[in-house]
Amino acid sequence: MPNFRGTRFTNAHETLIWASKSEKSKYTFNYQSLKCLNDDLQMRSTWKLPICSGNERLKQKGKKVHSTQKPEALLHRILLASSNKNDFILDPFSGSGTTAVVAKKLGRIFLGIEKDKNYFEASIRRVKNTKPIEENYLDTLKNNRSKPRVPFGSLVEMGVIRPGTEIYDKKKKINAKIMVDGSIKYQETEGSIHKIAAKILGAESCNGWTYWYYKSGNSLKSIDELRQRLRPNN
Numbered sequence: 001m002p003n004f005r006g007t008r009f010t011n012a013h014e015t016l017i018w019a020s021k022s023e024k025s026k027y028t029f030n031y032q033s034l035k036c037l038n039d040d041l042q043m044r045s046t047w048k049l050p051i052c053s054g055n056e057r058l059k060q061k062g063k064k065v066h067s068t069q070k071p072e073a074l075l076h077r078i079l080l081a082s083s084n085k086n087d088f089i090l091d092p093f094s095g096s097g098t099t100a101v102v103a104k105k106l107g108r109i110f111l112g113i114e115k116d117k118n119y120f121e122a123s124i125r126r127v128k129n130t131k132p133i134e135e136n137y138l139d140t141l142k143n144n145r146s147k148p149r150v151p152f153g154s155l156v157e158m159g160v161i162r163p164g165t166e167i168y169d170k171k172k173k174i175n176a177k178i179m180v181d182g183s184i185k186y187q188e189t190e191g192s193i194h195k196i197a198a199k200i201l202g203a204e205s206c207n208g209w210t211y212w213y214y215k216s217g218n219s220l221k222s223i224d225e226l227r228q229r230l231r232p233n234n
């Protein structure tokens, strides 16, 4: 944030407005992607990002082309949070075209408006020189809520896995048997795939979907793969 007036608190932040048109509007918030960006911790509402400098900063005859060129890292986070591949992004004050550049990289469709001819032309050149990220790498984590829930019992009900089948931990040191109601039996204990896994690990909770494996030929496969088969679009 530029320090236009020097004798007050140093300007150290800019405010971003994250909004939808009305309370009932559908909106995108890629919670899981942002959490992943932040090492699996919920993304905080204050972000510390370096200002735009180095090769990223547009210059003409050694002078900055635009006084408030935003860092691409900022737009990367904003666009990942609030849009998906092929979504339409509008920046009505596009300046040096940072939003456009990041939108192109991330496979979004973009429209920019800029009144200053010099900025506008610089941004067009910048967008032309930008390579989109390969389509294969644009997938992002889906929010849990957007994935239909598949209980382990459904796998049994639908005959994807039979009662009596043995499931194992990754190292095949532990084995449990699947019951007709989707519970599992390990030694003298019985319960859900999650509860039994947590008990074995001495943990308060455990995601059984990633703990248990089943035999497929000579190898072990994660039971999570079986669940994916039941999800639509897979």
Ligand SMILES: C[S@@+](CC[C@H](N)C(=O)[O-])C[C@H]1O[C@@H](n2cnc3c(N)ncnc32)[C@H](O)[C@@H]1O
Pocket: 066, 068, 069, 070, 071, 092, 093, 094, 095, 096, 097, 098, 099, 113, 114, 115, 116, 119
């Ligand atoms: C803060 S700058 C945007 C910087 C941009 N995010 C970047 O990274 O370069 C705002 C821009 O809006 C432009 N602008 C201001 N009023 C405008 C208007 N009425 N129509 C179009 N552009 C306008 C200015 O010329 C300026 O380049």
